[in-house]
Amino acid sequence: MRKKMKSNPYTYFFLLPAAAVYLIFFILPTILSFFFSMTWWTLTDWKFIGLENFKVFLSEPSMNIGFKNTVIYAVVTSGLKVILGLLLGVFLSMRLRSVGFIRSMVFFPALLSTIAVGIAFSTLMHPSQGMINAALSFFGVAGPDWLGDTKIALLSVALVDVWKGVGIATVIFIAGIMSIPQEYHEALSIDGGNAWHRFRNITLPLSRPAMNTVIILSFIGGLRTFDLIWTMTKGGPGFSTDIIASIIYKQYQAGFYGISTAGNVILFIVVAALAFPLYLYLNRKEVDM
Template sequence: MTKVQKRIYSYSFLLPAAIIYLVIFILPTLLSFFFSMTRWTLFDYEFIGFDNYITFFNESSLNIGFRNTLIYAVVSCVLKLVLGLLLGVFLTSKIKTRNYLRSVLFFPTLVSTIAVGIAFSMMMHPTTGIINQALSMIGISGPDWLGDTRIALLSVAMVDVWKGVGFSTVIFIAGIMSIPEEYYEALQIDGGNGYNKFWSIIVPLSRPSMNTVIILSLVGGLRSFDLIWSMTGGGPGFTTDVIASIIYKQYQGGFYGLATAGNVILFIFVTALVYPLSTYLSRKEVDL
């Protein structure tokens, strides 16, 4: 068998995956770019150039949507990063119930996002919700979590953190457990304490796990829709509207080409933020 034949034979194993990737991802992406420049229905389309993009950027709620999307993504990402790291350190320590606690912490990740949104929208009700009822028992008057324009978006972000921090913790647990014991032994010989262990060993050598959590949480926050829609529907007013919910409202109104243009804009927006960040973070990783 010649060298060329060997290469063809090797690449042939990648062909099924390449075909699936082409059909499921590449082709729909290219079609989205095309149909974003049309006025289309299920059976017909009319090419209109960049009119959909111009109309979308003229949306009065778009500035609010971009701002809310960034706030939501940054808040949820930072909290998942910090809490995930701290919980990862705690759940890799020598506590007897750590396996049970890991299971409990990871459980919300397995629950449907829509189910979580509906449940918390009931729990956060200003009068009948269990959260405000519990606060009233200790003399605290709870706010209207999802109706107050000042805290509605942050309230939804907190629910997102509750649901997703278990996944972040699992990633950190894997990263921390992969650190060789020799580092800890060397620190102990040098007289280091828990503070030195955390900042000198765990934090720098968990950088790959941190980078993974940052990228996944940020992408998830920028694309978030289902939790926000099930809890607030973008309200009150446009207070919790994000880019994805604005796009969905365009679909509801039958403006399919406009909504497709919004999806393309969201794709470019996420890529423009995440790709350079991912490149920068990967350069900062510490090799074990």
Template sequence: MNPLASRAYTYWFIVPAGIIYFVFFLFPTLMSFFFSMTWWSLTDWKFIGFDNFKMFLTEESLNIGFRNTIIYAVVTCSLKVILGLMLGVFLSSKLRTVGFIRSMVFFPSLLSTIAVGMAFMGMMHPSKGLINLTLKAIGIVGPDWLGDTRIALLSVALVDVWKGVGIATVIFIAGIMSIPRDYYEALMIDGGNAFQRFWNITLPLSRPAMNSVIILSFIGGLRSFDLIWAMTKGGPGFSTDLIASIIYKQYQAGFYGLSTAGNVILFLLVSALAFPLYVYLNRKEVNL
């Protein structure tokens, strides 16, 4: 077969995936950029330039939403990395019940986010919730987890960590199990203890898994919406409002062009923060 014909033949296999990618991702993305510069409804639209962006960036609650989004992303990402690594190391050992414990750790990741939010909203009720009733039984007065502006955002972040740490743990287990056993055997021959095995072998050589967890958790935190909306709807006040919840409130109010501009800004924000982080983490990666 002619080399050029052979190459063209192989490219035809990419066409179906390319069409799907264009129709469901690239085209909607381009249309979002366009409609972000319009006033639009379901039946009409009018081009207004960058007015939506100017209006969105002058929102009174945007500064609070931006700060909350960064705090939420950093807290959830950090805890998922730390707890996921600890659980990954523990569940990579030869335990008799390791399979059962792994399934229990991963199980919350399979649950609906809305269902988890509603369940924890009830459990965190200040007077009737299971958490405060348990604390009361041991003589501790529990706080208003979702009604106190000082801790409401942290309360939702902890629920997010509980739900998502299972995926982080699975990634860490895969990374740790891929480390050659020869390294551990060599360190044991030299008299290395458990901490030295972790610090000198497991931690540096599981960096690819850690990088994946950091990137996925950080982006997920920046884009988070469903759990916040299910538990607090951004309240009390604006104390748990994230950029995504502000955008949704604008959709609810009928400001479709304004909310589309907010989505574009959120997309640019995530890209501006995640891409440099990805490049930095890859430079620090240790190759086996």
């Protein structure tokens, strides 16, 4: 009969630094945010006003389009990252020459500063002087105003986000694909399966944990995005690329700190309300390996 392991209180001391950091930089600011969202406050004074900040924030003229843009942006970016990341992950899991170099090139955009990427692509997407439209005109195609057209501005920023973030999705997919036992592929080859059968019957279902991770991370990142959109469009033209985070920042710029704090609480609730059910749904679909 095995002896029961006695819990040594000394081991819990190793958890104290991490617990203290988590408490100070996450739990405490979260609690304070909920409190200050119900106050009128400045750096030196505050006054409790209840839910008034929430009413003002939700009555913003651009709130409806901001919420819609936030969801659209999250769905588009996460969907494209999953599709492109999976295809690149399958390709880069093959035995190729210089595969390490190709993997590093795919991952390289993820290492760049988001602000720098936003500034660079704002220049590249300039309607008359940008290199993208110059390249299109070389082939006789008239390029659009990527960031000035209300119909495509949000999609243009989303594509830049996908370019920057697909490398992380690819690395996650590569890890998931490489962890699939080789015996499955060998058994399918014996049965006469080809590359499509391997992808459909082995790679796709058994890489579901990696896919779920990419979906959750990219979807939450899309809901919380701010810096790329603010760098490239500042929510314009008009309100066409406004998202919840940009509306929050505009309130902060105007000096309405309580309203902006209430907006942060609303964004927290929106992310939790959308991402948590998605997480539960995806976990039910996972294939046990």
